[in-house]
Amino acid sequence: MSIVQEDTRKIQTLVEQSCPIEDDRIHYSVPIPNTKQDGFSPVYRNAKFATSGIKSTIHPSINTxxxxxxxxxxNFADEPCLGYxxxxxxxxxxxxxxxxxxxxxxxxxxxxxxxxxxxxxxxxxxxxxxxxxxxxxxxxxxxxxxxxxxxxxxxxxxxxxxxxxxxxxxxxxxxxxxxxxxxxxxxxxxxxxxxxxxxxxxxxxxxxxxxxxxxxxxxxxxxxxxxxxxxxxxxxxxxxxxxxxxxxxxxxxxxxxxxxxxxxxxxxxxKPETIYTISFTSGTSGSNPKGVVLTHANAAAAIAFAATVCPMVKSAKNFSFLPLAHIYERCVSAFALYAGAALGFPQGPSPLTLLDDLKALKPNYFNMVPRVYSKLEAALKAQTINNEEKPWLASIFKKAIDAKIELQSAQDGAEGKHIFYDPLLNLLRKKIGLENCRFATSGSAPIAPKSVKFLKAALNMGLGQGYGLTETFAGVCVSPQYEANPGSCGAIAVTTEMRLREIPEMNYHADDEGGPRGELLLRGPQVFKEYFKNPEETEKSFDKDGWFYTGDIAKIDGITGRISIVDRVKNFFKLAQGEYITPERIETTYSTTNPIVSQIYVHGDSLQTYLVAIIGIDPVLGRNWLVKNEGASASEIEDDQAFLKKVNERGIKTKFLTAINANASELLHGFEKVNNALIDLEPLTIEKNVITPTLKIKRPIAKKFFEKEFKQLYDEGSLTKAQESKF
Known part of the structure; x- marks a missing residue:
């Protein structure tokens, strides 16, 4: 121990004066000169610290x-810490x-x-x-x-x-x-x-x-x-x-x-190298989960990254709703507590009491997953732009939200302030307990850009999309709160560097137009070192230079250096005509262009020329779609079974598929579009063992589980091709 100890209050003041980093460069990644190798993109780092190197702590003393x-x-001895x-x-x-x-x-x-x-x-x-x-x-x-x-x-x-x-x-x-x-x-x-x-x-x-x-x-x-x-x-x-x-x-x-x-x-x-936790993450093959060994140094680096992009609000409150068993919530909680925020816990694990708890807590931070945001979006739309009981109110909100979307789309950082519409939208925030919210993030899966635009506008607040893994102690990037064109996961963290490995068999190359594409490789103090008692998997996950192979296919924007996750390595197959299909990219495309699609599992057969799918439909948006497009009465489809029977009628299902294909048409080739589907409320569940706890599809198991349904869909034939032939 040192003779002279640094005063923690002075350190905290220094951190608060320096973080979050206001320099615009924090939202950009840049290639490091002379780092490109055959088969790989250059190494990229955060633009703010590109020359000084990646960082490991927020301050040398905060290393565990x-x-x-x-x-x-x-620093906050007598201030609230944990509450229920x-x-x-x-x-x-x-x-x-x-x-x-x-x-x-x-x-x-x-x-x-x-x-x-x-x-x-x-x-x-x-x-x-x-x-x-x-x-x-x-x-x-x-x-x-x-x-x-x-x-x-x-x-x-x-x-x-x-x-x-x-x-x-x-x-x-x-x-x-x-x-x-x-x-x-x-x-x-x-x-x-x-x-x-x-x-x-x-x-x-x-x-x-x-x-x-x-x-x-x-x-x-x-x-x-x-x-x-x-x-x-x-x-x-x-x-x-x-x-x-x-x-x-x-x-x-x-x-x-x-x-x-x-x-x-x-x-x-x-010590920094002391193991902090072993976080078990389920694989998509159905095998036993792998234990990700995370040290105090990994955690300290994750806190350092969060501090660079998250505001430190005095006497803040954070809502701890996402499971602490997963590293996303552990990271969020660790940073919040370091910054002196109080954590409020939900009255129970059910999402049914979420809004009640939000209104009671009035948090300053809001961290959720796309499925929760999707339900929030549906509820807000029902009260605002889709409010059929009060068309005059729907008209006012549509004007306000459209205006905000336009203003916020002008440039990065544009909050879209409006002297008339802001008070109205702030009332909407207050109604769900978010009147004090300064910072919202989405993680664990892609969120539809349309949803981000709507939520930012309707709630009059920013929303950033992040990307990370258990192996990186949660997020290693997050998009700007007010990104003009949402869809990216932001720039690489100050604690991590990245590069892409070309996957030519999937048509992903380092010199692709618009920016390099390939498997995302990560290295730095946030990245784990090993899987618990599993040297084989550890060895497969790293190369000789210490790069961790994430298995995710990313695109790095050629201008901003921001990351977009577009696919998974090895998840591809051929259709009968010889076309290669990468299902995860297709699923992501449908999810991010169609908020009505809450789940989707795309399937193809080498003996068939088109794709089919299992689709989970959002119940609120789905019912609204039937009422608006098919003239169904609300009472007729109030019951879940009646709703599903209606939406799976051949003619209606054809129109539904045509609609979601149209929304995704600019991003998908014709052979990548779904031609038939089974529509359900929540077909992919952990209880069926077809998805992992982090909602990734266990493809070999899911393929077997839905074998009968896929046969029925192919027996029924393509619905969209028949529809197209009529035109």
Missing amino acids: LYASFSSAVN RPKLADGTVGPYEFETFSEINKRKNDFGAGLFFILQNNPFKTDAPFHQKIDNHLLTGDDQFIVSIFSANKKEWLITDFACSSYSLNSTALYDTLGKDTSKYILALTESPVLVCTKDKLEGIIALKNEFPEDLASLISLVSIDELDLVGSAADKGLSEKARAAGLTLFDFKQVEKLGEIYPQPPIVP
Whole structure:
């Protein structure tokens, strides 16, 4: 430790004065001279720091998540940190209640110390190497063991995560959609001795331990996030007895905190290279998920990137809705807390209570995925431009929104301020709890440019689209909040450099008109180093120079250097006439040009000359389309089955396909357009095992699952070709 310590308040002031970076160059990428090699594009870096090199931290002292949160505790000790809405006696939920940074800091220290106590003094602890780590880690600080978390977003989720950082422990997360076999696989692979979970998960985990006692021999303790009454409640006492019979001790969260308070342990401060978390990401082939090993250095770099593009709002509030089990929300939360923002958690995982929570919290930041934005867009349109009950109101909003879109499309950075329309649109923002929102982002999948334009205009606020992976600790780029022509994912982060690898068999080249296209390769301090206990996959993912092969096909704009993700490597096949098809690019095109399409899985057969698809239709936009274009009455299609029967009628389905093909016509060749489809509300679900938890299609499994439907579609024949022949 240094003799002289830098004052965290001075560092924070310096950061706030420097970030976000206002220089326009932050939104551009540039090629580095003399870096082009055969088969590759040049290396690109963020234009702001192209010559000085990529960055690794926001400040040398903020090089771990422990340092980041400690800085926040020092700077914002008495300000709100984590909050929730308590349930009231009548079954409703009250307003948000927050604990301060200093209170949460004490709780995470107590909980971390308590974890050591319940594990060191555990009657089921053995001499096996995975249990020896418990004592060894306290002695040396180097022999990490892994703490597992299984819960929806709650304060205790992050307190557990903070505790792991404070004691140089490694965390991993389970989530409902993994299923029993995958949960068992992760617990066995990580040899985790303790699982922190909500009460509703306990029975299932106990049963899993009973079913696989040898595979889960390392697991010896459960901690319930929800309070247990192990004396007065027969049910809770029964749970404890079941756990003990399975070789597990059972505590609740408060008990562990109290034990840690009685038996404190000094922090075991992590180094930048210390592993922070193992985030398991499901592959699209249906095999076991890969564990992405992410260090504190990766997290510090991710915070540094976020600071360059996200405003730091005083006394801000952020809504933690997206699952903390995924790295997108972990990154957003880490940055928000470093900047002194308070995190408000939803009353439950259901999106049905989303708007109620937003109105109660009034967040300054809003980070969601395209599916949520699509539902928000549909709801806003129903209240504004598609408001058939009040046509005069629809007319006013159409004029206001069209004017804003035109103004915001003038140039990058144009907020489109309008003296008459802004007050009207601000009322719309207020109605859904976003009146204080300064920053909104979309990630995990492409979002339709038309949707971005509408939402920016209707809500009178900016919206940036980002791109990243679990392997890069979430985003490595994000588009400007007010991008004149939405669609890109922005410039490469200041913490990362990129280049593209040509894929000639897919017709992607480094010298393509408009900018290079090819597989996106990344390198820098945000990029992970390995997959957990999987050297084969690690070796396949990197080249000798340390470039990580993302598997995503990107285009780099020849003028701005901004990234657009257009396809996936190896996802291509031939049709009967010999044309190559890249389904992910086609699916992205349909999704981004047709907000009415909420899901799409494109399929082709080498014995057929055209494509078919499974399409998920947005229920609100779909019903509106039927009413407007087919004269259907709202009552006639109110029932889901009646709606689906109607939209799948041959004539109506033909018109629907013709319409979505027309919207995508400038971006697709004729042979790339869908000729027939099955339309459903949500045909692609995790429960069917046809998509991953991050919503990527498991093509081999999906192909088999929908085998019968595809045969029926080909038996029915092409609908659009028959339609075209009439013209």
